[in-house]
Amino acid sequence: MRHKKRYVPLLLMMAPGLLYLLINNYLPMFGLVIAFKKINYSEGILAGIWKGPWVGFDNFRYLFRTKDALLITRNTICYNLVFIAVNTVCAIGLAVLLKDVKNRFISRFCQSAVLFPNFISMVIVSYLVLAFLNTESGFLNKTILPLLGKPGVQWYSTPGYWPFILVLVNLWKNAGMQCMIYLAAVLGIDPQFYEAASLDGAGRFKQLCHITLPAIKPVIVMMLVLSVGKIFYSDFGLFYQVPLDSGILYDVTGTIDTYVFRSLIRLNDVGMSAAAGFYQSFAGLVLVLGSNLLIRRLDKESALF
Amino acid sequence: MKRIGRWMGVVLAGALFLSACAGKQQPSSQAEEKTGENRESLQTETELQEPEIKLTVAFLSWTADPPDLGMVEDALNEILKERIHATVDLMPINGGDYQQRMNLMLQNGDELDLLVTGTGLNYYMQAMTGQLKPLDDLIDGYGSGIKDALGEYLNAAMIPGGSVCAVPVLQSYASATTFVMRQDLLDETGISADEIQTLDDLEKVFAGVKEKHPDMAPVVPESPGGGIFGLGLDVLYDPLGNSLGVLPGYGQTATVADLFETPEYEAWVYRLRDWYLNGYILADAATNNETAADLLAAGRGFGHFTGVAVGAADTAAATYGMPMAAVTFGEPFVSAGNVTTIAWGIAAQSKHPEKAMEFLNLLYTDAGIVNLIDYGIEGVHYVKLSDNVIGYPEGMDPAAHPYNFNLSWEFGNVFLSYVPAGTDPEIWNKSKEMNEKALKSLAMGFVPDVTPISNEIASVTNVAGQYMTILGTGAVDPDEYLPQFIQKLKDAGMDVIVAEKQAQLDRWLKENQ
Numbered sequence: 001m002r003h004k005k006r007y008v009p010l011l012l013m014m015a016p017g018l019l020y021l022l023i024n025n026y027l028p029m030f031g032l033v034i035a036f037k038k039i040n041y042s043e044g045i046l047a048g049i050w051k052g053p054w055v056g057f058d059n060f061r062y063l064f065r066t067k068d069a070l071l072i073t074r075n076t077i078c079y080n081l082v083f084i085a086v087n088t089v090c091a092i093g094l095a096v097l098l099k100d101v102k103n104r105f106i107s108r109f110c111q112s113a114v115l116f117p118n119f120i121s122m123v124i125v126s127y128l129v130l131a132f133l134n135t136e137s138g139f140l141n142k143t144i145l146p147l148l149g150k151p152g153v154q155w156y157s158t159p160g161y162w163p164f165i166l167v168l169v170n171l172w173k174n175a176g177m178q179c180m181i182y183l184a185a186v187l188g189i190d191p192q193f194y195e196a197a198s199l200d201g202a203g204r205f206k207q208l209c210h211i212t213l214p215a216i217k218p219v220i221v222m223m224l225v226l227s228v229g230k231i232f233y234s235d236f237g238l239f240y241q242v243p244l245d246s247g248i249l250y251d252v253t254g255t256i257d258t259y260v261f262r263s264l265i266r267l268n269d270v271g272m273s274a275a276a277g278f279y280q281s282f283a284g285l286v287l288v289l290g291s292n293l294l295i296r297r298l299d300k301e302s303a304l305f
Numbered sequence: 306m307k308r309i310g311r312w313m314g315v316v317l318a319g320a321l322f323l324s325a326c327a328g329k330q331q332p333s334s335q336a337e338e339k340t341g342e343n344r345e346s347l348q349t350e351t352e353l354q355e356p357e358i359k360l361t362v363a364f365l366s367w368t369a370d371p372p373d374l375g376m377v378e379d380a381l382n383e384i385l386k387e388r389i390h391a392t393v394d395l396m397p398i399n400g401g402d403y404q405q406r407m408n409l410m411l412q413n414g415d416e417l418d419l420l421v422t423g424t425g426l427n428y429y430m431q432a433m434t435g436q437l438k439p440l441d442d443l444i445d446g447y448g449s450g451i452k453d454a455l456g457e458y459l460n461a462a463m464i465p466g467g468s469v470c471a472v473p474v475l476q477s478y479a480s481a482t483t484f485v486m487r488q489d490l491l492d493e494t495g496i497s498a499d500e501i502q503t504l505d506d507l508e509k510v511f512a513g514v515k516e517k518h519p520d521m522a523p524v525v526p527e528s529p530g531g532g533i534f535g536l537g538l539d540v541l542y543d544p545l546g547n548s549l550g551v552l553p554g555y556g557q558t559a560t561v562a563d564l565f566e567t568p569e570y571e572a573w574v575y576r577l578r579d580w581y582l583n584g585y586i587l588a589d590a591a592t593n594n595e596t597a598a599d600l601l602a603a604g605r606g607f608g609h610f611t612g613v614a615v616g617a618a619d620t621a622a623a624t625y626g627m628p629m630a631a632v633t634f635g636e637p638f639v640s641a642g643n644v645t646t647i648a649w650g651i652a653a654q655s656k657h658p659e660k661a662m663e664f665l666n667l668l669y670t671d672a673g674i675v676n677l678i679d680y681g682i683e684g685v686h687y688v689k690l691s692d693n694v695i696g697y698p699e700g701m702d703p704a705a706h707p708y709n710f711n712l713s714w715e716f717g718n719v720f721l722s723y724v725p726a727g728t729d730p731e732i733w734n735k736s737k738e739m740n741e742k743a744l745k746s747l748a749m750g751f752v753p754d755v756t757p758i759s760n761e762i763a764s765v766t767n768v769a770g771q772y773m774t775i776l777g778t779g780a781v782d783p784d785e786y787l788p789q790f791i792q793k794l795k796d797a798g799m800d801v802i803v804a805e806k807q808a809q810l811d812r813w814l815k816e817n818q
Binding site for chain 2: 039040041048058061062065066067068134135136154156157244245246247248250251262263264265266267268269270272
């Protein structure tokens with residue numbers, strides 16, 4: 001009885017969060033049935049879903065009729081893997097460099113500068129990119145390429161460049177935030193380690209390999225596990241806004257999120273877009289369970305559950 | 306304390322749950338079979354019980370909301386209170402994202418009564434999934450003026466199963482491949498509009514313009530994302546609903562074909578590619594998100610293709626505020642899709658479908674109301690020059706006009722609207738004449754039922770969205786991309802769609818001969 005009383009305030013504090021979780025993350029799950037139904041709106045939205053006839057996997061057929069499902073799955077996973085690798089390496093590199101900036105003002109300035117893109121909306125980012133890549137008046141076609149004596153490039157209709165552009169834009173936008181986390185970890189390392197190492201004659205690189213990286217390894221693993229959990233989700237703005245929804249680029253810019261959105265907008269069929277969404281959730285669940293299983297095999301301490 | 310906390314939690318959860326549900330509740334649609342006889346009594350009844358019925362009217366606009374919209378709305382509501390005991394909330398939605406916003410509003414069940422829909426605005430999909438109310442009974446009860454004005458054309462909006470779910474705007478239905486261009490720049494080339502007979506002639510004009518103005522694109526897209534001329538070609542075709550599986554060659558033969566495999570389409574994309582490489586087409590046409598009006602006003606373009614068959618030059622001149630010339634290629638043509646290009650539907654979630662129909666009926670019968678919405682208040686926003694010609698009031702700067710909607714093509718019976726000075730005053734009579742004499746598709750009145758092929762349509766639509774704009778702006782090499790496009794369409798099930806439409810058309814032709 002005493003125990004119970006002690007937990008009441010804690011439970012009360014947890015209630016709003018749980019309620020939020022329930023409303024935001026659990027109630028919408030009923031919507032999954034839409035993927036298996038044919039909806040008639042004339043009865044009203046809720047009744048239309050409730051009374052609509054079951055159609056089995058009919059809504060999924062269009063997804064697997066073409067290579068679309070394979071393509072968007074490949075894009076989503078591969079881009080995320082590359083993002084994770086590139087962002088982690090660059091963020092750690094930046095953090096290590098920033099640590100050694102001794103001037104307080106310059107250090108603060110650099111930190112703000114790398115963090116700033118994180119706060120810009122993707123719509124604005126897409127126009128910044130457009131300012132570079134515009135066929136007629138873009139910075140690259142108008143200034144840089146003529147300087148190098150090269151002809152202009154049709155950026156928005158040449159799929160080949162986009163894997164690089166997207167990785168670069170993502171890095172520019174997101175590396176800063178990760179860098180801050182690693183910087184905090186790096187600054188937490190006892191300076192005595194470095195002093196001892198330099199006395200023993202270890203150079204910068206040796207210090208990095210034998211002190212810095214081992215010391216922040218737990219942080220790196222945690223960040224990786226968190227990113228892998230989200231590997232089936234893509235940054236909608238990055239893949240939809242930045243390429244300006246250019247049709248010819250769909251093969252390299254289409255991800256599951258943009259596909260669901262386009263299906264809903266273009267086909268006006270909730271059932272079919274719900275089917276694509278269902279596929280994303282299901283594949284995502286399998287992947288999270290799989291990666292967790294793998295991590296547990298390798299290092300039991302790091303596994304999420 | 307503990308007990309209070311627990312109750313608080315329960316109450317809070319309950320309140321949240323209720324408020325979450327309240328937004329989605331749908332009132333059961335009220336008795337639908339109200340006939341003309343008891344209409345009077347019903348009106349007084351509603352007047353007593355519900356003093357204000359407000360209809361939300363969503364429509365497509367290509368300009369920013371004009372500053373005097375509220376003023377015109379008030380004036381309109383004064384009249385409507387008296388005539389139908391209801392008011393309206395005019396909700397213009399920009400054409401750029403009209404379809405997206407409309408899909409979301411219909412799916413969410415937002416407050417909405419009347420909406421603009423049409424062939425290119427997902428009309429058939431909306432009607433087949435029950436997002437629009439079937440209007441047959443409502444038109445019988447409250448829309449006699451609509452019936453009189455439209456006559457046979459009303460049937461063009463029928464969906465498979467025989468219901469009419471939208472009322473077509475009565476306007477010039479004939480379409481023709483037309484190029485509208487700036488008169489001043491055309492004069493510079495020394496070629497007159499009458500001399501231009503074929504697309505090859507037009508090409509010479511482009512060369513002349515390009516020579517004088519190297520920075521200008523002779524051809525710009527009419528609207529964002531649509532390619533140089535939507536799906537258009539100089540030889541028109543009957544889209545049979547959605548342009549996937551069409552009747553090519555003005556719909557004069559009963560053989561359904563994949564448009565993208567036709568020689569007409571091939572010739573068209575190769576021509577566009579040629580133009581593109583010569584710099585005749587706006588370089589970023591495929592991703593451009595400005596309208597032709599903006600591009601022409603900014604001096605970046607010379608002209609654009611459009612489907613307007615009658616008075617294209619006058620309409621363009623009035624819209625863009627500069628002298629325009631127009632040339633038409635091929636024959637004027639009417640298909641069922643043309644009639645329903647712009648049509649008015651009543652949303653399934655509407656709480657007052659009868660009132661909405663009464664308002665719609667006014668748009669087909671009452672010239673005062675139509676012109677009020679089209680042009681604003683007489684004496685304030687326009688002055689009458691003669692019976693049906695209007696001009697700007699003294700001292701009004703057309704560029705800073707406080708009610709510059711230019712939407713006379715959208716509201717009900719277009720033939721009731723005034724004509725701006727400078728436009729041919731006889732334009733509506735000429736349009737009526739053209740509606741009669743234009744080539745008519747032999748599938749006029751046939752609407753395919755796409756339910757059995759909805760999966761194929763979904764896959765094919767996704768493929769088409771990927772290639773249509775990019776090929777339709779000449780931005781890529783057809784040698785490489787056209788065969789790829791056709792193959793992908795086949796993989797996605799284009800042949801199934803063509804076969805199914807052919808079978809349905811054959812059945813329909815047999816029944817209707």
